[in-house]
Amino acid sequence: MQNTVQRVSILVAALLPVVVLGFFVMKPKDSPQSSTSVAAATVPLTAAASAFTFTNGTYSTTVSYSSPGGADSLGVSVTLKGDVIVDVAVTEMANDPASQTFQDAFVAGYKTFVVGKNIADVQLSKVSGSSLTSQAFNDALSAIKTQAEA
Amino acid sequence: MRRNEFDAIGTHWCIDLPATLDAQRVEFVMKRIRDRIEVFDKTYSRFRSDSMVTVMSRAAGRYELPSDAAPMLALYRKLYDLTAGSVTPLIGQALSDAGYDASYSLKTKPMMAPKPWDDVMRVSGSVVDLAEPVLLDVGAAGKGYLIDIVSDLIESEGIRSYCVDAGGDIRYRNETAEALRVGLEHPMNTSQVIGVATLVNRSICGSAGNRRAWGTFNHILDPQSLTSPKHILTVWVVADSTMVADGLTTALMFADPNALQSVFDFEYAIVHEDFSLTRSEGFPGEFFQS
Numbered sequence A: 001m002q003n004t005v006q007r008v009s010i011l012v013a014a015l016l017p018v019v020v021l022g023f024f025v026m027k028p029k030d031s032p033q034s035s036t037s038v039a040a041a042t043v044p045l046t047a048a049a050s051a052f053t054f055t056n057g058t059y060s061t062t063v064s065y066s067s068p069g070g071a072d073s074l075g076v077s078v079t080l081k082g083d084v085i086v087d088v089a090v091t092e093m094a095n096d097p098a099s100q101t102f103q104d105a106f107v108a109g110y111k112t113f114v115v116g117k118n119i120a121d122v123q124l125s126k127v128s129g130s131s132l133t134s135q136a137f138n139d140a141l142s143a144i145k146t147q148a149e150a
Numbered sequence B: 001m002r003r004n005e006f007d008a009i010g011t012h013w014c015i016d017l018p019a020t021l022d023a024q025r026v027e028f029v030m031k032r033i034r035d036r037i038e039v040f041d042k043t044y045s046r047f048r049s050d051s052m053v054t055v056m057s058r059a060a061g062r063y064e065l066p067s068d069a070a071p072m073l074a075l076y077r078k079l080y081d082l083t084a085g086s087v088t089p090l091i092g093q094a095l096s097d098a099g100y101d102a103s104y105s106l107k108t109k110p111m112m113a114p115k116p117w118d119d120v121m122r123v124s125g126s127v128v129d130l131a132e133p134v135l136l137d138v139g140a141a142g143k144g145y146l147i148d149i150v151s152d153l154i155e156s157e158g159i160r161s162y163c164v165d166a167g168g169d170i171r172y173r174n175e176t177a178e179a180l181r182v183g184l185e186h187p188m189n190t191s192q193v194i195g196v197a198t199l200v201n202r203s204i205c206g207s208a209g210n211r212r213a214w215g216t217f218n219h220i221l222d223p224q225s226l227t228s229p230k231h232i233l234t235v236w237v238v239a240d241s242t243m244v245a246d247g248l249t250t251a252l253m254f255a256d257p258n259a260l261q262s263v264f265d266f267e268y269a270i271v272h273e274d275f276s277l278t279r280s281e282g283f284p285g286e287f288f289q290s
Helices: A002-024 A044-050 A097-110 A135-149 B024-044 B052-056 B068-084 B089-098 B142-154 B244-249 B257-261
Strands: A057-067 A070-081 A082-095 A127-128 B001-010 B011-017 B061-064 B121-124 B128-129 B163-167 B170-175 B180-185 B192-199 B203-208 B232-239 B267-272 B277-279 B285-287
Touching: A057 A097, A057 B244, A057 B267, A070 A097, A082 A097, A127 B170, A127 B203, B001 B024, B011 B024, B011 B142, B024 B052, B024 B142, B052 B061, B068 B142, B068 B244, B142 B163, B142 B170, B142 B203, B142 B244, B170 B244, B180 B203, B180 B285, B192 B203, B192 B232, B192 B267, B203 B244, B232 B244
Parallel strands: A127 B180
Antiparallel strands: A057 A070, A070 A082, B001 B011, B011 B163, B061 B128, B121 B128, B163 B170, B170 B203, B180 B192, B192 B285, B203 B232, B232 B267, B267 B277
8 A cells, every 4th residue: 555655646746747837838729749848847836837827718638657557648637717726637548457546546636525524513503405305205205115125 | 583494395494584573573574485485386386286387287388477487487498508408397297207296106107308498398488388288397496596585575574684594505694794604414424514605695505316315316307318417416506596506506417517607606516426526716615625
C-alpha cells in the first residue's frame, strides 16, 4: 500500500504541472494533442497565472505517460470561470489493471468526498433532503415489504 | 417564531410565522393557507379522483386551468427543452405504471415512454389543449411552486419574516437577514447530515431517491430509459424562486449544470453515487469531507 501511495504521489506530481500549465497556453477547443506546455513548465505557477486572463470555458486534453505496463493516458478537463478553476474532471483510459488501480487512486485523490455527521452534533434549524413522505405512502411501503418477506 | 405543522399534498408542512402575531391572526392566516393548498391539490394532484389532472387523463380536449398554471407550465417547457425531454409533465402515466399511482400500489405494470410534448399537448398561458388523454404530473416543480404561492399569501398579509418548509423544501425570508442553518441530509442515513447550507432570504430544494422509493424505482423517472437515475444520490439547489429551485433539482439529474446556469440564476450541490461532491462556487454553505 505504501508503494501504491508513493507511486500515485509521483504520478500526481508528474501530471499536475503538465496538466495545469498546459491549459495556460491552450485556447478552448485547441487540439488535445497540444504539447506546448513544456517550455512553460519552468515558469512559477503564480507568475504564469498573473500574466494571463483566461477565457471562461472548459479546457480538455489527454495526457500520455509511460508506466511499467507500457504507454497510458488520462483525459483531463478543467473548467475555468473568472480565472479560477471551478471544476476538474478526469477520464481514466488505463490499458492494464495495474494502471487502472493507480488511476482510480489518482481520481480519488483529487475529488472531494462527503461524509456524514450525526444531526445531534451539528447546530441546525432545519434539514433538507428527499421530501418527507405521507403516512399513506409509508404504510404502502410497509405493506409491500411485508408481502416480500412473507 | 410560531410553528404551525400539518400534512398536505403527500408531505409534512412546517410554517413558521413571527411570534409577535397574535393567535387569532395566526389562525386566520393558516386557514387561508390551508384553503389555498386545497385549491392547488384539487387542480394538480394525480392522486385524487376529483382533480383537474385526473379529468384531463380521461379525455382529449381544451382545458382552462387556473391562471397559476401559466408560470409553472412555462418553467416545465424550459426544463423540457434544456434536458432534451427528460423533465416532462407527461411522465404521469409512466410513474403511475411504475407503481407510484393513486392508491400507492407500488406494483409495477408494463410501462410506456411518454410521447413528445408537441405531439400531444399545446400550451397557451394557462390553457392546455390535449390531442389525447394525458396524465400530467407536476411532481418536479409543483411543490416548490406551491411553497411560493403560500409565501406570497403570507406576504400579502404584511408578514415579512417567515419560513415555509414542505418536507424539506424551504423558502425563508427574514427582515433582519438572519441566516437559517439548513442541514443537508445524508442520502443513505437520515440521522446524519453531510453539510450545512446557510440560507438568507432565498429558497432551498433537495431531491434524493431514498424516501419515495420502491423496488428499483423512486419518484424520479428517466422518460427515455424508464428507470430511476442512480448516478446521483442527492441534489440541492438554492435560488430566489422555490419553483425554479425545485424544478432544477430534477433537471440536474439529466443536464449539465453549466448549461442550466446559463439560463437560470442558482447555486447547486450534487452528491454522486461514489459520494463525491460537485458544487457551484457560490453554493452558500459547508460540506463535511473525508
